[in-house]
Amino acid sequence: xxxxxxxxxxxxxxxxxxxxxxxxxxxxxxxxxxxxxxxxxxxxxxxxxxxxxxxxxxxxxxxxxxxxxxxxxxxxxxxxxxxxxxxxxxxxxxxxxxxxxxxxxxxxxxxxxxxxxxxxxxxxxxxxxxxxxxxxx
Numbered sequence: 802x803x804x805x806x807x808x809x810x811x812x813x814x815x816x817x818x819x820x821x822x823x824x825x826x827x828x829x830x831x832x833x834x835x836x837x838x839x840x841x842x843x844x845x846x847x848x849x850x851x852x853x854x855x856x857x858x859x860x861x862x863x864x865x866x867x868x869x870x871x872x873x874x875x876x877x878x879x880x881x882x883x884x885x886x887x888x889x890x891x892x893x894x895x896x897x898x899x900x901x902x903x904x905x906x907x908x909x910x911x912x913x914x915x916x917x918x919x920x921x922x923x924x925x926x927x928x929x930x931x932x933x934x935x936x937x938x
Contacts, residue, residue, distance in 0.1 A: 890896050915925050 890900065915921050
């Protein structure tokens with residue numbers, strides 16, 4: 802192949818293009834059927850190997866993997882939904898500020914109800930200790 806950069810000659814493309822004209826391509830139908838046959842042979846070989854591999858799998862152990870895959874799929878879908886909701890909320894200019902204000906009000910109200918007196922603070926501390934014992938041991 803000859804690729805002159807500045808000589809003004811045409812680039813030879815013998816490796817990339819065939820010399821067949823559209824008329825000569827019409828009578829080459831027999832070669833496409835052999836290519837299709839070879840593709841179908843390759844496809845059947847691949848499917849045979851896949852079936853053989855799936856036949857060797859211990860399907861009694863798939864319960865563990867199925868649960869793990871299901872949990873991962875649910876987490877991924879939940880994250881996508883949360884991202885879409887947050888992006889939608891951020892699309893409206895006033896909504897994020899109002900939600901932040903709402904969060905501050907809710908935390909302030911909870912703090913006023915549960916942390917104002919020493920008895921209520923001790924009750925909250927006891928609840929936290931009981932939850933810690935229940936879930937962490």
